[in-house]
Amino acid sequence: MSKEKEYGIETLAIHAGARPDPVTGARTTPIFQSTAFVFDDAERASELFNLQAFGFIYSRLTNPTVAVLEERMAGLENGRGAVASATGHAAQFLLASTLMEAGDEFIASRNLYGGSITQFGVSFAKLGWKCHFVDMTEPENIQAAMTDRVKFIFCENLANPGGVVLDIEKIAVIAHEHGIPLVCDNTLASPYLCRPFDWGCDLIVHSMTKFINGHGNTMGGVVIESGKFDWSQNDKFPSLSKPDEAYHGLTFHETFGDFGFTMKMRAVGLRDFGPSLSAQAAWNILQGVETLPLRMDRHVANALAVAEFLEGHPKVSWVSYSGLKSSPYYDLGKKYFPKGCGSLFTFGCKGGYGAGATVVEKVNLFSHLANLGDTKSLILHPASTTHRQLSEEQLISAGIGPEAIRLSVGIESIQDIIDDLDQALSFA
Numbered sequence: 522m523s524k525e526k527e528y529g530i531e532t533l534a535i536h537a538g539a540r541p542d543p544v545t546g547a548r549t550t551p552i553f554q555s556t557a558f559v560f561d562d563a564e565r566a567s568e569l570f571n572l573q574a575f576g577f578i579y580s581r582l583t584n585p586t587v588a589v590l591e592e593r594m595a596g597l598e599n600g601r602g603a604v605a606s607a608t609g610h611a612a613q614f615l616l617a618s619t620l621m622e623a624g625d626e627f628i629a630s631r632n633l634y635g636g637s638i639t640q641f642g643v644s645f646a647k648l649g650w651k652c653h654f655v656d657m658t659e660p661e662n663i664q665a666a667m668t669d670r671v672k673f674i675f676c677e678n679l680a681n682p683g684g685v686v687l688d689i690e691k692i693a694v695i696a697h698e699h700g701i702p703l704v705c706d707n708t709l710a711s712p713y714l715c716r717p718f719d720w721g722c723d724l725i726v727h728s729m730t731k732f733i734n735g736h737g738n739t740m741g742g743v744v745i746e747s748g749k750f751d752w753s754q755n756d757k758f759p760s761l762s763k764p765d766e767a768y769h770g771l772t773f774h775e776t777f778g779d780f781g782f783t784m785k786m787r788a789v790g791l792r793d794f795g796p797s798l799s800a801q802a803a804w805n806i807l808q809g810v811e812t813l814p815l816r817m818d819r820h821v822a823n824a825l826a827v828a829e830f831l832e833g834h835p836k837v838s839w840v841s842y843s844g845l846k847s848s849p850y851y852d853l854g855k856k857y858f859p860k861g862c863g864s865l866f867t868f869g870c871k872g873g874y875g876a877g878a879t880v881v882e883k884v885n886l887f888s889h890l891a892n893l894g895d896t897k898s899l900i901l902h903p904a905s906t907t908h909r910q911l912s913e914e915q916l917i918s919a920g921i922g923p924e925a926i927r928l929s930v931g932i933e934s935i936q937d938i939i940d941d942l943d944q945a946l947s948f949a
């Protein structure tokens with residue numbers, strides 16, 4: 522790729538970060554299945570260890586296959602640098618541990634992936650990191666939860682259940698007024714549908730397990746840095762703005778500038794906590810991401826057609842898809858996701874809990890499982906599975922009634938998807 526030209530997202534999905542292997546000419550990025558990499562000489566080795574030179578040392582920190590995927594993701598999000606990790610949750614841990622000291626706090630949207638609510642509310646609390654969950658559909662709520670120890674704001678721009686679209690441009694302004702970054706989990710939209718850095722976000726996380734890889738066969742996560750946040754504007758981020766004793770007093774922001782956060786996450790987060798992505802997993806994801814734009818176009822077209830079909834179905838009481846005119850998030854969806862509002866949404870059966878459970882049992886093409894963003898259409902009845910422990914009241918306040926069914930609409934023939942739901946609903 523030429524350095525001067527700005528490439529389109531379809532081109533970036535295939536080429537960003539990669540080039541033919543200079544030794545063998547291999548056109549596909551090789552799987553560098555090697556734990557460690559030979560040093561040219563003793564001086565080069567010590568430069569690498571002191572972060573005075575860039576190169577490969579040990580695959581917990583850097584690996585050439587993983588590095589291509591990191592550059593691909595930074596390219597797709599128009600960011601400055603990226604660190605890949607074993608899972609999306611590992612990415613969130615790396616990010617939080619780089620931004621916070623014990624006793625610090627952060628504000629998160631209450632409309633998050635269920636696993637993130639548990640990670641933030643329960644497991645992070647054990648490390649002395651306090652999460653304030655707020656309803657970010659009213660951005661003023663963020664202001665009310667703000668304290669001096671809040672180090673970042675975390676949200677999902679497109680969230681389920683509820684098909685909630687947040688006004689991230691407004692939330693970014695609030696974050697910056699307080700000298701803290703806005704972190705966006707862009708998993709459900711993918712950079713093809715929305716690029717949060719264009720709206721003022723500072724850091725992006727993805728579960729690459731979902732649409733990025735897209736085939737339901739590999740776990741991965743990534744944190745991407747915009748390069749625009751000034752970590753030295755206040756004293757809130759000592760791990761970036763103050764000297765690091767482990768690296769002879771090196772200051773990450775001063776030394777590495779607009780990719781200082783990426784360097785810190787790698788040189789300390791990956792080094793000390795170790796949730797690195799394997800070369801094989803990175804290679805699998807590199808295969809998947811090449812077709813991200815094609816897949817997303819089909820995902821959103823199919824999702825809209827399914828949502829419209831369900832909205833007109835006599836056994837369906839409601840459909841919450843932000844791409845439908847009936848959604849309270851329709852206008853925000855048009856603003857942030859002009860190409861389509863993703864392919865995950867919930868709907869309710871008039872027959873209640875029993876009808877919901879029947880539909881997931883009667884589908885043939887859909888798979889009944891707890892994942893999303895696969896080429897295959899997936900279905901889940903939260904009340905009988907992921908949210909089984911909740912009371913009816915808790916289910917409703919979480920936006921998932923006992924009758925709710927969640928769909929991740931795949932890229933099969935649209936008529937087959939609709940026919941399958943139609944025959945399953947006939948039993949409900």
Ligand SMILES: *Cc1c(COP(=O)(O)O)cnc(C)c1O
Pocket residue numbers: 608609610611634636637677706708709728729730731740741742893
């Ligand atoms: C799946 C998911 C995660 C967690 O990612 P894992 O790869 O499963 O660890 C985080 N956020 C969202 C929106 C997700 O869908």
